[in-house]
Amino acid sequence: xxxxxxxxxxxxxxxxxxxxxxxxxxxxxxxxxxxxxxxxxxxxxxxxxxxxxxxxxxxxxxxxxxxxxxxxxxxxxxxxxxxxxxxxxxxxxxxxxxxxxxxxxxxxxxxxxxxxxxxxxxxxxxxxxxxxxxxxxxxxxxxxxxxxxxxxxxxxxxxxxxxxxxxxxxxxxxxxxxxxxxxxxxxxxxxxxxxxxxxxxxxxxxxxxxxxxxxxxxxxxxxxxxxxxxxxxxxxxxxxxxxxxxxxxxxxxxxxxxxxxxxxxxxxxxxxxxxxxxxxxxxxxxxxxxxxxxxxxxxxxxxxxxxxxxxxxxxxxxxxxxxxxxxxxxxxxxxxxxxxxxxxxxxxxxxxxxxxxxxxxxxxxxxxxx
Amino acid sequence: xxxxxxxxxxxxxxxxxxxxxxxxxxxxxxxxxxxxxxxxxxxxxxxxxxxxxxxxxxxxxxxxxxxxxxxxxxxxxxxxxxxxxxxxxxxxxxxxxxxxxxxxxxxxxxxxxxxxxxxxxxxxxxxxxxxxxxxxxxxxxxxxxxxxxxxxxxxxxxxxxxxxxxxxxxxxxxxxxxxxxxxxxxxxxxxxxxxxxxxxxxxxxxxxxxxxxxxxxxxxxxxxxxxxxxxxxxxxxxxxxxxxxxxxxxxxxxxxxxxxxxxxxxxxxxxxxxxxxxxxxxxxxxxxxxxxxxxxxxxxxxxxxxxxxxxxxxxxxxxxxxxxxxxxxxxxxxxxxxxxxxxxxxxxxxxxxxxxxxxxxxxxxxxxxx
Ligand SMILES: NC(=O)c1ccc[n+]([C@@H]2O[C@H](COP(=O)([O-])OP(=O)(O)OC[C@H]3O[C@@H](n4cnc5c(N)ncnc54)[C@H](O)[C@@H]3O)[C@@H](O)[C@H]2O)c1
Ligand SMILES: NC(=O)c1ccc[n+]([C@@H]2O[C@H](COP(=O)([O-])OP(=O)(O)OC[C@H]3O[C@@H](n4cnc5c(N)ncnc54)[C@H](O)[C@@H]3O)[C@@H](O)[C@H]2O)c1
Ligand SMILES: [Zn+2]
Ligand SMILES: [Zn+2]
Numbered sequence: 001x002x003x004x005x006x007x008x009x010x011x012x013x014x015x016x017x018x019x020x021x022x023x024x025x026x027x028x029x030x031x032x033x034x035x036x037x038x039x040x041x042x043x044x045x046x047x048x049x050x051x052x053x054x055x056x057x058x059x060x061x062x063x064x065x066x067x068x069x070x071x072x073x074x075x076x077x078x079x080x081x082x083x084x085x086x087x088x089x090x091x092x093x094x095x096x097x098x099x100x101x102x103x104x105x106x107x108x109x110x111x112x113x114x115x116x117x118x119x120x121x122x123x124x125x126x127x128x129x130x131x132x133x134x135x136x137x138x139x140x141x142x143x144x145x146x147x148x149x150x151x152x153x154x155x156x157x158x159x160x161x162x163x164x165x166x167x168x169x170x171x172x173x174x175x176x177x178x179x180x181x182x183x184x185x186x187x188x189x190x191x192x193x194x195x196x197x198x199x200x201x202x203x204x205x206x207x208x209x210x211x212x213x214x215x216x217x218x219x220x221x222x223x224x225x226x227x228x229x230x231x232x233x234x235x236x237x238x239x240x241x242x243x244x245x246x247x248x249x250x251x252x253x254x255x256x257x258x259x260x261x262x263x264x265x266x267x268x269x270x271x272x273x274x275x276x277x278x279x280x281x282x283x284x285x286x287x288x289x290x291x292x293x294x295x296x297x298x299x300x301x302x303x304x305x306x307x308x309x310x311x312x313x314x315x316x317x318x319x320x321x322x323x324x325x326x327x328x329x330x331x332x333x334x335x336x337x338x339x340x341x342x343x344x345x346x347x348x349x350x351x352x353x354x355x356x357x358x359x360x361x362x363x364x365x366x367x368x369x370x
Numbered sequence: 371x372x373x374x375x376x377x378x379x380x381x382x383x384x385x386x387x388x389x390x391x392x393x394x395x396x397x398x399x400x401x402x403x404x405x406x407x408x409x410x411x412x413x414x415x416x417x418x419x420x421x422x423x424x425x426x427x428x429x430x431x432x433x434x435x436x437x438x439x440x441x442x443x444x445x446x447x448x449x450x451x452x453x454x455x456x457x458x459x460x461x462x463x464x465x466x467x468x469x470x471x472x473x474x475x476x477x478x479x480x481x482x483x484x485x486x487x488x489x490x491x492x493x494x495x496x497x498x499x500x501x502x503x504x505x506x507x508x509x510x511x512x513x514x515x516x517x518x519x520x521x522x523x524x525x526x527x528x529x530x531x532x533x534x535x536x537x538x539x540x541x542x543x544x545x546x547x548x549x550x551x552x553x554x555x556x557x558x559x560x561x562x563x564x565x566x567x568x569x570x571x572x573x574x575x576x577x578x579x580x581x582x583x584x585x586x587x588x589x590x591x592x593x594x595x596x597x598x599x600x601x602x603x604x605x606x607x608x609x610x611x612x613x614x615x616x617x618x619x620x621x622x623x624x625x626x627x628x629x630x631x632x633x634x635x636x637x638x639x640x641x642x643x644x645x646x647x648x649x650x651x652x653x654x655x656x657x658x659x660x661x662x663x664x665x666x667x668x669x670x671x672x673x674x675x676x677x678x679x680x681x682x683x684x685x686x687x688x689x690x691x692x693x694x695x696x697x698x699x700x701x702x703x704x705x706x707x708x709x710x711x712x713x714x715x716x717x718x719x720x721x722x723x724x725x726x727x728x729x730x731x732x733x734x735x736x737x738x739x740x
Contacts, residue, residue, distance in 0.1 A: 085459065092524055092530070096527065123533065124490075125531065126530060127521065160495065163533060
């Protein structure tokens with residue numbers, strides 16, 4: 001079971017490899033490509049966090065060493081609040097200590113936090129060296145590692161500092177998901193269901209075929225492999241058609257308009273991104289059915305998938321619809337005072353609109369109160 | 371006297387405008403282009419240092435305001451040792467305070483230090499917003515502001531952190547040079563003479579026509595204008611043919627191989643970059659004549675230009691040739707153990723070679739001792 005998804009970007013095409021035990025092949029894959037993706041003898045800096053490094057660091061180091069690379073590593077504290085320029089500075093220090101050169105590479109081994117920071121460090125070290133993404137969280141596998149967005153947070157805002165920098169290779173080893181906390185797994189499942197709704201009806205049906213979607217151990221390896229492949233393909237398709245976020249890429253924000261407002265109002269506590277997106281998807285689906293864009297029956301099927309992934313589908317207790325609506329209008333996605341929504345038009349199809357009235361948003365949110 | 375030099379980059383073509391009183395037209399030029407280079411009503415953050423801002427800040431702010439932009443500014447301490455991530459962080463803070471958006475711009479008003487930092491901040495704010503370069507030092511005008519290299523220093527090495535980010539417009543106002551310290555002026559003259567030698571024989575002859583090259587006030591405005599235009603054109607030509615430093619751009623390192631070694635051995639004290647490059651050009655010229663690449667008569671003409679610019683042409687007292695040679699072999703430009711040199715083949719023509727023997731370098735340096 002090894003699948004390769006190509007991301008055909010004009011300047012920087014690259015492959016996403018989805019393969020069990022992929023960690024152990026990373027070095028060989030980099031070296032064996034023709035021409036090699038990274039020259040033999042080159043220096044490689046592996047960046048990770050303590051949890052992930054403890055589980056998988058040695059295997060990645062070994063794999064790279066056996067392929068003839070000169071390897072060192074840098075372990076940063078875990079967590080979103082360490083996604084800062086300060087952590088990136090530690091990567092720079094390691095790059096200097098290890099004397100990385102133009103032809104060297106960084107390897108990001110971890111979730112989206114490590115992936116975003118390592119990508120940014122690689123984008124800016126010597127004005128850009130190669131980065132290889134080895135995502136270990138489900139979210140990083142199907143979202144953060146693909147598409148070349150890299151960056152860190154500013155103390156006053158998420159992802160304000162960053163660069164586009166495409167990886168040279170993405171290696172996804174589904175087996176590492178067994179150590180991922182279940183709540184992280186479920187959160188990412190929201191984004192996967194999102195891809196099914198906005199882009200890939202077959203992925204949606206694949207998810208419907210699963211018994212449970214709330215923990216990785218309930219997914220047969222073949223189904224997990226399929227879900228990963230199709231999710232990566234969905235993100236890759238969208239990115240390839242809109243590398244720098246000029247238009248189409250906006251549909252990836254399905255569920256995110258209201259999702260962001262909820263996360264933000266809850267000050268990112270007690271709820272995670274995927275959970276907020278799940279709620280946002282329920283809201284967007286209701287808006288879409290009200291507007292006649294979407295069948296109620298299909299919206300119900302989305303709802304069932306979210307429930308099967310044990311994701312929330314109601315507005316958390318204590319959150320006022322009015323506050324959500326108020327925040328929406330100060331959101332980045334506002335165009336000329338109207339909120340921009342991504343809405344489904346069928347399973348595997350979505351579009352953006354700014355024709356959603358405030359009363360409609362209010363009534364939909366009111367109906368979703370816990 | 372207004373000249374426009376186009377830099378025809380496939381993804382990001384832009385113009386360099388060389389015009390007396392250009393500072394006062396900056397806003398109008400941004401707004402009047404069709405389509406405008408920056409939409410009316412957009413936010414602009416002007417970044418400068420105290421000296422430059424005191425002289426020219428208000429004029430630039432006025433010009434932008436009159437063109438309908440919403441302007442704020444950020445003044446950073448002057449000097450190479452403030453070319454750090456820390457200063458860039460101050461630009462980010464100002465960008466946040468002023469709520470810069472995707473469609474906003476930063477304007478770099480200053481020498482190469484401000485230009486490099488502002489360019490880097492713009493490259494990485496919201497993953498890249500527009501930057502306009504308004505270079506005020508001669509070096510920034512003919513070198514740093516053109517070509518899209520941006521970045522900051524790491525405590526242990528120059529320009530290690532950076533990104534390629536082309537400006538949207540470069541505005542050069544020759545009149546600001548009247549306040550530039552003479553030593554800064556002369557240092558940049560080394561790079562200008564360099565362009566004459568490696569790229570543009572007519573520029574070289576233009577420089578020969580000048581009475582003096584050591585202070586701006588001795589240059590007639592027409593000649594200064596010509597020198598600026600042709601120097602920018604030279605840099606633009608080379609950059610356009612090799613945007614990401616794959617090959618040709620290496621010839622810009624003429625004089626820099628030995629120049630860098632000298633700067634570095636002197637720990638960047640008592641000598642500036644341009645002075646070191648001047649010495650490096652004398653050394654490279656001697657190597658080229660010894661190898662039969664270059665006429666002695668032409669090398670002498672280069673020597674005279676350097677003298678006319680009051681630039682040093684001898685190895686500073688106290689520097690041992692052996693130390694220079696030893697440092698060269700640890701330099702970035704080393705390929706497979708041999709030092710890479712750029713050598714002239716005629717006036718306006720140069721090429722790279724790694725066929726320079728160590729004994730030859732030694733004998734040339736010995737002959738140049740002060
Ligand atoms: N660049 C993009 O396009 C993009 C897209 C989406 C999200 N992101 C970013 O990604 C980040 C979120 O990513 P995330 O959800 O992966 O968060 P994360 O990187 O913090 O990982 C979540 C947690 O899981 C742990 N973990 C990861 N893999 C593990 C494994 N195999 N076994 C055990 N523990 C494991 C991590 O240590 C961490 O504690 C955010 O900063 C977000 O902004 C970026
Ligand atoms: N990006 C590139 O391609 C590139 C190329 C060459 C050099 N550089 C960088 O540029 C920097 C050097 O540039 P620089 O020589 O302009 O140094 P600088 O920016 O430090 O300016 C030199 C001095 O002149 C002052 N100054 C500038 N303009 C003035 C004016 N009109 N009137 C009065 N004072 C003025 C500055 O305040 C400063 O003290 C270095 O950091 C170097 O790495 C970058
Ligand atoms: Zn998301
Ligand atoms: Zn130089």
